[in-house]
């Protein structure tokens with residue numbers, strides 16, 4: 542059976558949640574493998590809208606097991622709140638498992654995230670979600686992190702917690718960081734760890750068992766390729782491997798287990814937070830895409846920056862992810878435009894290249910080279926087959942697939958589950 546990895550191939554918010562929900566119709570298990578509650582994955586079913594931050598988007602299907610695997614950094618209080626909110630809406634969360642090997646986001650990680658952002662000089666701020674993601678992954682790399690398995694040993698956890706809180710107050714207090722009230726913070730944490738205890742599992746075992754049983758596994762990426770700590774627009778990135786390689790280290794599945802890679806591609810580009818964005822539109826058109834596409838962060842509510850589809854960057858991203866199939870989303874947002882542009886080259890210091898630069902100072906000097914295509918000026922929201930699409934929309938998609946050398950497998954023409962079709 543298939544082990545499918547699904548990743549965002551831009552700067553996140555491509556519509557991964559929606560496509561995961563669609564693909565989950567055939568999946569036995571959905572697994573998050575990196576990131577944390579910096580993610581906001583939206584699923585709309587009929588009139589109901591769900592925004593998932595840590596819990597896999599498969600949770601909305603009745604018979605699908607869901608796993609928060611070892612590669613994540615998990616805020617125990619955030620997870621408990623998300624589980625309770627879903628339970629309150631009639632969703633069964635008993636089929637959720639939390640890896641004993643995941644790392645936990647502690648309250649001082651969130652305070653440190655805010656402290657680092659606030660103290661950074663102009664031009665150095667990353668524009669993080671302030672969920673403590675960077676400091677928690679830093680603690681993991683520094684070998685001072687607290688892992689999910691400590692939830693099973695409350696006394697041990699409390700000792701580590703108090704040591705960590707004291708260390709934070711001692712080190713960062715004198716520098717002006719917000720102090721942490723360890724007693725109050727532990728009281729809050731203790732409630733969350735009691736709540737989460739039954740869900741902590743060795744998920745490497747359960748994931749491999751599911752493979753043995755022939756279940757279809759769907760590995761749900763968070764963020765997107767240009768936020769990848771190795772391949773993104775460093776340092777304006779998140780702190781994990783958001784590309785398909787991260788799916789193996791983040792779950793304990795070997796590379797040869799993966800049978801297909803889905804890349805979710807928005808029909809235009811967005812970015813939330815700081816950092817280079819060559820095709821960003823600073824004019825009315827950028828504002829138009831933001832309004833029509835509802836481009837406001839699902840986690841922080843911040844407006845997303847918008848621009849034309851950057852095929853140069855997307856090609857790099859399809860290459861490093863090994864994308865087999867693209868799911869193209871938000872085609873409907875382009876419905877009313879007279880002209881649509883595609884960036885097919887970067888002019889840097891007068892020279893045109895199709896290579897994606899590693900250096901953000903090169904990125905900042907990019908003048909995009911555009912190809913222009915006529916718009917289709919027809920609503921696509923009711924389209925359910927390729928033939929239902931206007932000819933210019935089909936031409937647009939054909940050009941995108943050709944440039945990216947990838948096959949389009951799904952097209953999405955609206956936020957709802959039913960506004961999707963396979964190609």
Ligand code: GDP
Pocket residue numbers: 549553554555556557558559580581582583584585834835838839870871872873874953954955956957
């Ligand atoms: P994710 O982080 O990749 O899961 O994406 P987000 O949920 O943060 O952002 C995608 C937004 O676009 C959500 O509000 C979705 O409901 C919405 N969306 C997804 N697909 C489509 C689509 O094809 N058309 C439109 N108009 N909206 C979509």
Ligand code: IMO
Pocket residue numbers: 549552553554555579580581582667668669670671672673674675762763764765768777778779780813814815839
């Ligand atoms: P989903 O999964 C879009 C961005 C932040 C910031 C940078 C670092 O919904 O696509 P962090 O808090 O991770 O240290 O912030 O990454 N970012 C996202 N942007 N979608 C996301 O997730 C994001 N998660 C983080 O805005 O620029």
Ligand code: MG
Pocket residue numbers: 553554555580581582583839840
């Ligand atoms: Mg999102």
